[in-house]
Structures are given as structure tokens and as C-alpha cells.
Amino acid sequence: MTSLALACVLMSVGLYGLLTRRDIIAVLASIEVMLGGAQLLLAAYSASVTLASPAQGVTLIVLATIAAEAAVGLALLVALVHRGRTRTDQIEEVRG
Amino acid sequence: MSVTLLWWALAALTVAGAVAVIATREMMRMLLGLGAFLLGLAGFYAWYGFELLAVAELFVYVGGVLVLFLFAITSMGRDREGRSMERRLDLGALGISAGMGLVLLVALQSTLPAAPTAVGASVEDTAAALLGPLLPYFELAGVVLLVALVAALAIIGREDAR
Amino acid sequence: MNVLREMAYLVVGVPLLIAVVLGLGVRVWGRAAAWIALLGPLLAVAVGASSLEGGASGSVRWLAAGDSVLTLGYHVDGLSAIMLLVVGVVAACVIVFSIGYMHGDRGYVRYFAILSLFTAAMSGLVIAGDLVGLFIGWELVGACSFLLIGFWYEKPAAAEAARKAFMVTRVGDAAMLVGLAVLWRATGTLELSAILGSVGSLAPAVVTTAAVCLLLGAVGKSAQFPLHIWLPDAMEGPTPVSALIHAATMVAAGVFLVARTWPLFEASPEARMVALVLGTITALGAATIALQQTDIKKVLAYSTISQLGFMFAALGVGAWPVAIFHLVTHAAFKALLFLTSGSVIHGSGTQDLREMGGLRSKMPLTAVAWIIGGLALAGIPPLAGFFSKDEVVGSVLAAAPWAGVALLAASLLTGAYVARATRLAFFGPVRGTGEAHESPWTMTVPMAVLAVAAIGLGFAGPSIAAVLGAESEPLSLGLAALAVGLAGAGALGGWLLAAGGGAYENGFPPALTRVWGAARDGYGFDALVNGAIVRPMAALARFTDSVVDRQGIDRVAEGFAGLARGVGEMFARTMTGDGQTYSALLAAGAIILLCITMWLVR
Numbered sequence: 001m002t003s004l005a006l007a008c009v010l011m012s013v014g015l016y017g018l019l020t021r022r023d024i025i026a027v028l029a030s031i032e033v034m035l036g037g038a039q040l041l042l043a044a045y046s047a048s049v050t051l052a053s054p055a056q057g058v059t060l061i062v063l064a065t066i067a068a069e070a071a072v073g074l075a076l077l078v079a080l081v082h083r084g085r086t087r088t089d090q091i092e093e094v095r096g
Numbered sequence: 097m098s099v100t101l102l103w104w105a106l107a108a109l110t111v112a113g114a115v116a117v118i119a120t121r122e123m124m125r126m127l128l129g130l131g132a133f134l135l136g137l138a139g140f141y142a143w144y145g146f147e148l149l150a151v152a153e154l155f156v157y158v159g160g161v162l163v164l165f166l167f168a169i170t171s172m173g174r175d176r177e178g179r180s181m182e183r184r185l186d187l188g189a190l191g192i193s194a195g196m197g198l199v200l201l202v203a204l205q206s207t208l209p210a211a212p213t214a215v216g217a218s219v220e221d222t223a224a225a226l227l228g229p230l231l232p233y234f235e236l237a238g239v240v241l242l243v244a245l246v247a248a249l250a251i252i253g254r255e256d257a258r
Numbered sequence: 259m260n261v262l263r264e265m266a267y268l269v270v271g272v273p274l275l276i277a278v279v280l281g282l283g284v285r286v287w288g289r290a291a292a293w294i295a296l297l298g299p300l301l302a303v304a305v306g307a308s309s310l311e312g313g314a315s316g317s318v319r320w321l322a323a324g325d326s327v328l329t330l331g332y333h334v335d336g337l338s339a340i341m342l343l344v345v346g347v348v349a350a351c352v353i354v355f356s357i358g359y360m361h362g363d364r365g366y367v368r369y370f371a372i373l374s375l376f377t378a379a380m381s382g383l384v385i386a387g388d389l390v391g392l393f394i395g396w397e398l399v400g401a402c403s404f405l406l407i408g409f410w411y412e413k414p415a416a417a418e419a420a421r422k423a424f425m426v427t428r429v430g431d432a433a434m435l436v437g438l439a440v441l442w443r444a445t446g447t448l449e450l451s452a453i454l455g456s457v458g459s460l461a462p463a464v465v466t467t468a469a470v471c472l473l474l475g476a477v478g479k480s481a482q483f484p485l486h487i488w489l490p491d492a493m494e495g496p497t498p499v500s501a502l503i504h505a506a507t508m509v510a511a512g513v514f515l516v517a518r519t520w521p522l523f524e525a526s527p528e529a530r531m532v533a534l535v536l537g538t539i540t541a542l543g544a545a546t547i548a549l550q551q552t553d554i555k556k557v558l559a560y561s562t563i564s565q566l567g568f569m570f571a572a573l574g575v576g577a578w579p580v581a582i583f584h585l586v587t588h589a590a591f592k593a594l595l596f597l598t599s600g601s602v603i604h605g606s607g608t609q610d611l612r613e614m615g616g617l618r619s620k621m622p623l624t625a626v627a628w629i630i631g632g633l634a635l636a637g638i639p640p641l642a643g644f645f646s647k648d649e650v651v652g653s654v655l656a657a658a659p660w661a662g663v664a665l666l667a668a669s670l671l672t673g674a675y676v677a678r679a680t681r682l683a684f685f686g687p688v689r690g691t692g693e694a695h696e697s698p699w700t701m702t703v704p705m706a707v708l709a710v711a712a713i714g715l716g717f718a719g720p721s722i723a724a725v726l727g728a729e730s731e732p733l734s735l736g737l738a739a740l741a742v743g744l745a746g747a748g749a750l751g752g753w754l755l756a757a758g759g760g761a762y763e764n765g766f767p768p769a770l771t772r773v774w775g776a777a778r779d780g781y782g783f784d785a786l787v788n789g790a791i792v793r794p795m796a797a798l799a800r801f802t803d804s805v806v807d808r809q810g811i812d813r814v815a816e817g818f819a820g821l822a823r824g825v826g827e828m829f830a831r832t833m834t835g836d837g838q839t840y841s842a843l844l845a846a847g848a849i850i851l852l853c854i855t856m857w858l859v860r
Contacts, residue, residue, distance in 0.1 A: 006107050016189055018841055020189050025168070029165065032134075036114075061234060061237045063153065064240075071161075075249075203852055
């Protein structure tokens with residue numbers, strides 16, 4: 001229960017940063033925080049089930065996937081910075 | 097008692113790092129905060145007895161992702177801009193974040209035991225699981241990593257190809 | 259012969275098929291169209307001739323709802339056979355005549371296609387074994403009439419006349435439909451034999467209502483007062499069409515309907531009285547109008563209306579076989595007169611009697627045919643009209659003397675307008691351009707055929723009566739002499755009236771001129787209908803369009819569209835392009851969904 005609370009707090013913090021920060025790097029870092037909180041939740045859950053080893057395996061796989069996401073996000077960042085845009089309000093492609 | 101104390105210390109570290117990420121105005125401090133957060137996560141994994149996971153976290157995140165952030169920032173010269181990042185207090189976002197956290201808490205409250213328990217899993221069992229029932233997902237994860245590699249190169253484009 | 263009798267429905271099927279074939283290949287068929295179309299009427303003649311002693315019947319189930327069933331079938335009896343012969347012979351003559359008359363017309367094939375359709379519809383009408391089939395044929399002949407009156411549709415007068423005809427007969431048709439509904443409600447079926455057999459068991463009010471409603475339909479179709487205004491305008495159509503539809507067949511359908519449903523009328527003296535009154539008024543009134551017309555076709559149109567009035571009067575006193583006899587002879591001589599007038603128009607180039615004169619020498623065959631038809635119409639023995647009109651007047655006089663006297667007066671006027679028209683067109687000095695010529699054989703041969711019929715049909719009276727299952731009364735010599743004398747006196751008067759070359763002012767004292775002027779315009783009835791019905795309706799239509807439709811309904815419809823657009827724009831404002839806004843919305847949505855899910859599984 002406490003671990004759940006901690007994980008939820010971390011996710012909330014990360015979400016706040018995602019919604020609020022103006023610089024793209026900060027947004028990416030906040031995403032990392034949020035996803036880290038999710039991983040913690042997963043790990044804590046794994047600790048309460050009978051068969052823990054598959055659970056650890058699952059968390060491992062999730063970890064790898066999220067690391068891949070971080071890499072792609074940074075690549076996007078580099079591409080954007082090269083075009084001179086470093087703030088979130090400069091990205092307007094998906095505008096309705 | 098000490099176990100719980102250790103757990104709370106780890107919690108403090110992790111939360112402090114997270115808050116630093118979202119709140120600080122300086123790039124390097126944000127990275128430090130991110131580093132603290134990731135270290136705290138690794139500590140938690142270790143506390144739970146997931147040794148493989150803790151080590152993997154250290155290698156991949158602290159050693160990989162964090163360094164990647166650092167490279168990205170320094171190679172683009174962003175660290176020299178001083179107090180460059182703004183922050184603002186957004187009540188709507190606050191409400192949404194708090195709401196999300198609360199909802200998740202309430203939804204999942206019955207799935208976890210009241211107190212954190214350390215169960216742990218051995219490396220051999222995990223390996224057996226990864227190459228056994230979890231094999232498809234393991235392989236899929238490998239594919240995802242490959243795709244991400246190619247995607248990152250494609251996104252950056254030819255100017256940066258060395 | 260037996261085969262034809264058994265497959266009587268072919269009289270509908272074959273012309274219908276011909277109509278479709280001709281209609282689909284309007285550009286393909288050329289001069290052959292007429293000869294192909296001739297097959298329909300010839301088939302009708304054959305079937306009719308073979309069914310005089312009694313024909314075939316058959317029916318199919320068409321619609322069923324629970325216990326009530328609508329059947330569609332044919333039942334050929336003596337009356338149907340006689341009508342088939344009339345339709346077939348006249349239609350055949352008209353088709354051959356049209357080869358010459360419509361030569362070179364742009365719509366040559368279309369013309370024969372519609373004529374074929376008409377033949378199918380009229381045949382269907384007369385062999386129908388139930389009111390459903392009859393009504394279908396009824397409406398179809400109305401539609402064909404519309405198409406043929408407005409055949410030269412680029413001419414605004416023709417298009418308007420077609421519309422007028424359709425609208426006015428529609429009034430009658432609506433009443434007829436009500437009659438059908440009444441009968442359906444009362445007897446549960448629309449089969450004629452069933453209905454007519456059960457008339458005795460129906461309440462008198464029901465019988466009268468149904469009979470009067472059907473009579474109103476007949477009044478519309480046969481152009482009786484007050485639904486007569488369409489027939490003179492219908493003369494805008496080609497003259498052979500006028501001969502076939504508006505003289506011999508379609509307008510006779512009204513008389514046929516009453517004869518067909520006779521038991522209803524036998525049981526309802528009120529309906530018969532209505533028929534008698536309307537018929538008599540029409541007979542006399544139309545005759546006075548015919549006397550003043552300058553267009554040769556309009557003379558014949560009003561004459562047709564008047565003669566149909568004679569038939570309705572006969573129906574009104576209960577002598578329906580006599581009415582049918584007059585229908586047959588009238589078909590012969592009126593079609594003859596119309597075709598002859600068509601020959602005159604074709605040969606002399608004008609329809610106005612004031613521009614004709616002395617055509618006797620230029621078009622001798624036509625003149626002879628016209629005179630034969632005119633004598634038949636006036637009722638001069640031994641031509642056909644004498645016998646049938648005599649029986650009509652005799653029956654009416656015996657049953658309702660006041661009506662009989664009116665009909666005798668109408669006979670006098672009939673002689674008058676016939677003589678006037680004859681003298682104006684064929685005798686006297688040449689007032690026109692003088693370039694008239696006789697018509698080709700395709701036009702003179704049908705005229706000859708009909709002339710023979712006009713001469714000989716009078717003697718067929720007893721046979722017709724026998725086929726219809728009635729007895730024929732012997733001729734009353736006194737009445738005959740009176741009738742002939744009146745007709746002759748009228749003819750003399752009409753002859754003198756034509757002395758002035760047809761100009762209105764000639765030879766009349768001033769007071770009479772005004773009266774005759776009113777007669778010429780149909781006593782202002784058209785203007786009355788126009789002012790009282792047409793203009794208010796048009797105003798209502800304009801009001802509905804501008805107010806109800808444009809401002810009311812369109813605003814509501816556009817309002818809905820505007821509302822949708824507004825709501826859409828409102829939501830579109832959330833698409834800011836800012837990724838963090840989207841994330842916030844995503845998260846909020848996720849929260850809401852989670853709450854809902856939790857609430858549902860509580």
C-alpha cells in the first residue's frame with residue numbers, strides 16, 4: 001500500500017512536469033520520471049505475487065522498452081534543436 | 097525497523113530527485129535530480145530483492161539514458177545558457193496530476209499488501225522465465241530496440257551522420 | 259377465334275409491349291412505327307368480335323392484407339366486346355389517318371408509342387373485371403390524354419391545356435376513388451361481379467354515395483358540367499388525337515363506367531337524378547356554345563360535350579343500353595367529323611372557319627365525308643345518329659318530360675351548328691388563300707371507313723341491344739318526325755346564320771349579340787373557375803413557398819447546420835497544436851474513464 005502510494009506520487013509529479021515545463025528537455029526528463037514511477041509500481045506488484053521471477057522478467061522488458069523510447073525522444077530533440085526550436089510552444093504541427 | 101528506515105530513505109531520495117526534475121530552472125540541476133531519482137529506483141529494486149533489475153537499471157538508465165541526456169545537452173550547448181528554463185504554476189495541471197495519482201491509488205489499492213515486502217527473485221529463475229514463458233516478449237523487446245536505433249538515426253538525419 | 263377469345267388479356271399486353279418497344283427506340287423506328295402500332299387496335303377488334311356472345315375472364319391475386327384481398331382481373335362480356343370493337347375500329351382508323359397527318363413531325367414515333375399505350379389502357383379499362391383494373395386503366399388513359407394534348411409541348415398553350423385537362427379530371431378521379439373506398443368498406447371486395455351482386459344488401463345511403471362518387475368521376479372524364487372546361491382546351495392536341503380520345507373513346511369511358519356499374523345506379527334514384535340533371539344542362543348549354551365558335555375543332559368539341567350530355571340524360575332515366583347505342587354511333591360519326599376536320603386543316607392550312615369557304619370543290623372527298631358525319635350528328639335518317647338519338651330522346655321524354663323537351667331543343671341547336679359550320683367551311687365564296695388540296699389516301703380511306711359506319715350503324719341498334727341483354731324498343735314515328743323536323747329547322751337557321759361568313763356581328767340585333775357573345779366564351783365559367791379556385795390556390799402556393807418554406811423550414815434546417823458548425827468550432831478550439839494541452843486532455847480523459855470503470859465494478 002505504501003509502495004503504491006509512493007509510485008502514484010512519483011507518477012503525479014512526473015505528469016505535472018510533463019504538462020507544465022516549457023523546455024523540451026525538461027519535458028523529456030519529466031517523462032522519464034513518470035515512467036520510472038510506473039516501473040516502480042510494476043516492481044512492487046511483482047513483489048506481492050507468488051511467482052516473482054516472471055514478474056522480474058516482465059519489469060526488465062518494460063525497462064528496456066522505455067529506454068528505447070528515451071533514445072528516440074532525444075533524437076527528436078536533436079532534430080528539433082537543429083531547426084532552432086527548443087520550446088514546446090514552438091511545435092505546432094498538429095494543429096486543428 | 098532498519099528495513100523500513102532504509103525504505104523511507106530511498107523514498108525521500110527518489111521523491112527529491114523527481115521534484116528537482118520538475119521544478120528546477122537550471123539544466124544541470126535537473127540532470128542531477130534525474131540522476132538521484134534513477135539511483136533511488138535502483139535502490140528500490142535492490143531492496144525488493146530484484147538484483148538483476150537493479151543492476152540493469154544502473155547500467156541502462158544511469159549509465160545510458162542519463163549520459164545520453166548529458167551528451168545531448170552539452171553537445172548542443174544548452175548547458176551554457178544559464179537560467180534558461182522557465183517554470184510556472186499551473187493549477188489545472190496540478191489538479192489533473194493529483195487527480196491521476198488519486199484515481200490510480202484508489203483503483204489499485206487492493207492489489208498490494210499494506211506494507212512493502214521484499215520477496216526477491218534469483219537470476220537463474222529470471223533467466224529461465226525470460227527464455228521460457230516470456231520468450232516472445234523478450235524477442236519483441238529486442239526488435240523494438242533495433243527499430244528505435246534505426247528510428248533515432250533516421251530522425252536526426254544526414255547532417256549528423258558520422 | 260377461340261384462342262383470341264380465351265387470351266383476351268392480349269388486348270392489353272400487346273399494345274403495351276408495342277408502346278414500350280416504340281418508346282425505347284424513338285430514334286430507331288421511323289415510318290414503320292405506325293404500322294407496328296396498328297397491331298394493337300386490330301387485335302382489339304378481333305377479340306371484341308369473337309367475344310360478342312360472351313368472353314373469357316380470369317384474375318390474379320395482387321395485394322393481400324389479412325383477410326382482404328385485391329385481385330386484378332378481366333371479365334369480357336357483351337358490353338366489353340362492344341367497347342373493344344369501338345376502340346379498335348376508331349383507333350385503327352386514327353392510326354392510319356395519322357400516317358398522313360403527322361408526316362414529318364419530329365415526334366412521329368413518340369406519337370404512336372403513346373397512342374399504343376392509350377390503346378392498351380383503354381382496352382384494359384373496358385375488360386376489367388374489378389374496379390382496381392378499371393381504375394388503373396382510367397388513370398392511364400388520363401395520363402395518355404395529358405401526354406397527347408401536350409404533344410407539341412414547346413407550345414405554351416398546349417402544355418397549359420394538358421395540365422388543365424389533367425387537373426380537372428383529377429377532381430372527378432378523386433371523387434371516384436372515394437367511391438371505390440366506400441364500396442370496399444361496404445363489401446370487402448372490389449370485384450365487380452361480387453359488388454354488383456350484393457347491391458341489394460347494402461344500405462341505401464351507401465349505394466347512393468358510391469354511385470354519386472363514381473358518377474362524379476364519369477362527369478370529369480366525360481366533360482360534363484361542371485367539369486367540362488378542359489375539353490375545348492384539349493383541342494390543342496393533334497386532330498387525330500381529338501378524334502380518338504376526346505370524341506370516341508376516353509370521354510365515353512364515363513358513360514361506360516355507369517353502364518358497367520349499373521346495378522348501383524338502378525338502386526339509387528338520387529344518383530340517376532344527378533346524372534339526368536347534369537346531362538340535360540350540359541346537352542343544351544354546350545349546344546348553344548357550339549353555335550358561336552369560329553374554330554372548327556371547338557365546334558366539334560362542344561358538340562361532343564353536348565352529345566355526351568344526351569348519353570348522361572339517357573343514363574339518368576335508366577335507359578343505359580340506349581346510352582351505349584348512342585355511344586357507339588357517336589363514336590363513329592364524331593370520329594369521322596374530327597378526322598374530316600383534320601383533313602380540312604391539313605389541306606387548307608387553317609382552323610378558323612372564317613378563313614375557309616368553298617372547300618367543296620377543292621376537297622370533294624373530305625366534303626362528302628363531312629356532310630355524312632354532319633347529317634348523322636344532326637340525326638337525319640337513315641344515318642346512324644337518327645336511330646340512336648331518337649331512342650335517347652324517346653326514353654328521356656317518357657320518363658322526364660322537362661328533360662325531354664330540353665333535349666329536343668338541343669337537337670334543334672345541333673342541326674343549327676352543324677349546318678353553320680358546313681356552310682362556312684365548304685360552301686360559299688373562298689375567303690381563305692385558296693390553296694387548299696385534297697388529302698392523301700392514308701387520310702381519306704379511314705374517313706371512308708368511318709363514313710360507312712356512320713351510315714350503317716343505325717341499323718345495328720337491335721343487335722347491340724341484344725348483346726347487352728336488353729330489348730330494343732320500336733321507333734315511335736311521331737317522335738321521329740318531330741325530331742327530324744326540329745333538326746331540319748335548326749339546320750335552316752344555322753345555314754342562314756352562316757351567310758355573313760361567320761363574323762359575329764352579322765345579322766344579329768344588338769341585344770342578342772351580347773348573349774351570343776357570352777355563349778362564345780362558355781358563359782364565363784372558365785373565368786369563374788380561374789378566379790375562385792385557380793388564383794387562390796396559386797396565391798396559397800406562393801405563400802407556402804416564400805413564408806413557410808423559405809423562412810420557416812429552411813431556417814430550421816440551416817439552423818441545425820449552423821448549430822452543428824458552431825459546436826464543431828467550439829470543439830476545434832481545443833486543437834491548439836500544443837502538445838502539452840493534448841497531454842492534459844488525455845490525462846483528464848483517462849481519469850474520467852478510470853472513475854467510470856471503478857464505479858461500474860464497485
